[in-house]
Amino acid sequence: MTRAVLNFEHVAVRYHENRPPALNDVSFAIHPGERVALFGLNGSGKTTLFLAAVGLVPYEGIITVGGQVLGKKSLAEVRSKIGFLFNVPEDQLLFPRVVDDVAFTLIRKGAPAPEARQKALEALASLGADSLAERPPHELSHGERLRTALAGILVGNPLLLLLDEPSAGLDPPAKKRLARQLGDCPSAMLVATHDISFARLSCQRCIMLEHGRIVLEGQSFDEVETRWDLYGR
Numbered sequence: 124m125t126r127a128v129l130n131f132e133h134v135a136v137r138y139h140e141n142r143p144p145a146l147n148d149v150s151f152a153i154h155p156g157e158r159v160a161l162f163g164l165n166g167s168g169k170t171t172l173f174l175a176a177v178g179l180v181p182y183e184g185i186i187t188v189g190g191q192v193l194g195k196k197s198l199a200e201v202r203s204k205i206g207f208l209f210n211v212p213e214d215q216l217l218f219p220r221v222v223d224d225v226a227f228t229l230i231r232k233g234a235p236a237p238e239a240r241q242k243a244l245e246a247l248a249s250l251g252a253d254s255l256a257e258r259p260p261h262e263l264s265h266g267e268r269l270r271t272a273l274a275g276i277l278v279g280n281p282l283l284l285l286l287d288e289p290s291a292g293l294d295p296p297a298k299k300r301l302a303r304q305l306g307d308c309p310s311a312m313l314v315a316t317h318d319i320s321f322a323r324l325s326c327q328r329c330i331m332l333e334h335g336r337i338v339l340e341g342q343s344f345d346e347v348e349t350r351w352d353l354y355g356r
């Protein structure tokens with residue numbers, strides 16, 4: 124059995140002592156190259172699960188990334204293995220020009236500036252966003268910012284991608300293109316989404332959360348649809 128890229132063992136997150144936990148006894152593993160969709164209604168714990176995986180919220184249980192247990196000492200190293208797309212992409216755009224923002228992922232890892240810029244331009248082009256390269260992120264539309272943030276993550280070829288609603292607000296051709304691109308991407312990934320057709324295109328299996336617990340895990344996206352139909356009645 125290959126070593127899991129991401130492993131949760133009985134993980135729980137409590138934001139408040141007197142409220143139910145946001146994540147409750149969550150255990151699963153993602154193996155190299157696997158693309159897994161994370162479903163769940165609003166408030167079911169998807170973003171909380173991601174925050175726990177990068178050590179941004181306190182948790183109980185054990186989380187390992189690439190075989191390394193997440194903890195205070197390993198935090199920086201574990202985070203360097205993960206590409207995390209925030210739910211609000213503008214929160215992760217820091218530089219005055221798009222291309223510099225994307226290139227920073229590589230510069231931070233020691234790449235020479237011209238090489239980082241070239242790779243940043245290629246990453247933007249692969250997302251149909253090369254025309255944005257010289258623009259300031261604060262002037263961009265939501266979908267354009269999303270593509271910029273995604274380019275900054277994909278350019279680093281991380282071991283694990285955590286993508287929090289990556290297709291939200293993208294136009295249909297951009298969604299298809301992104302799904303194809305994620306399908307070609309060698310990184311293991313967990314993709315939180317409400318978009319089942321996007322998930323079918325981009326992921327091989329799924330996990331579904333309900334009130335912070337895993338209620339469904341497998342390859343059947345139809346079961347997710349069935350549950351959604353039930354919720355909607």
Ligand SMILES: Nc1ncnc2c1ncn2[C@@H]1O[C@H](COP(=O)(O)OP(=O)(O)OP(=O)(O)O)[C@@H](O)[C@H]1O
Pocket residue numbers: 138139145163164165166167168169170171172
């Ligand atoms: N910082 C916080 N403090 C207290 N409670 C929080 C905090 N962040 C999230 N929660 C609560 O934890 C639960 C899970 O929230 P979370 O954001 O993980 O849900 P989600 O599945 O990502 O939802 P959505 O689909 O709306 O993004 C919710 O009940 C939410 O109100």
Ligand SMILES: [Mg+2]
Pocket residue numbers: 169170171210287
């Ligand atoms: Mg969320």
